[in-house]
Amino acid sequence: MKQAAQEAMAFKGTSVVLAKRECSAICKPQTNYAIDLEQCISCKLCITKLGCPAIYIDNEAITISPQCSGCGLCAQVCPLDAIREVSK
Numbered sequence: 001m002k003q004a005a006q007e008a009m010a011f012k013g014t015s016v017v018l019a020k021r022e023c024s025a026i027c028k029p030q031t032n033y034a035i036d037l038e039q040c041i042s043c044k045l046c047i048t049k050l051g052c053p054a055i056y057i058d059n060e061a062i063t064i065s066p067q068c069s070g071c072g073l074c075a076q077v078c079p080l081d082a083i084r085e086v087s088k
């Protein structure tokens with residue numbers, strides 16, 4: 001998706017990118033993710049590797065906001081399996 005967006009932006013003239021999934025900004029996921037603070041060691045890999053706007057630091061605790069779209073990428077990045085899927 002990132003490559004497609006970059007190519008579209010570099011194209012001279014009108015360009016359109018078609019996505020296979022619905023927009024994550026407007027879809028309502030059935031699940032999202034939360035941090036298990038007992039497992040988390042605050043290595044911040046989930047923040048520095050992804051740049052997901054739903055992950056932030058609140059009072060020194062890694063936190064996931066309700067804006068989480070449930071993509072699950074952060075759970076794949078965490079070396080300690082401290083990010084877990086939770087039902088909404």
Ligand code: SF4
Nearest residue numbers: 040041043044046078
């Ligand atoms: S990657 Fe995992 S252990 Fe590291 S800060 Fe994020 S949740 Fe915590």
Ligand code: SF4
Nearest residue numbers: 052068069071072074
């Ligand atoms: S599951 Fe996806 S949208 Fe939710 S916090 Fe992790 S990376 Fe961000």
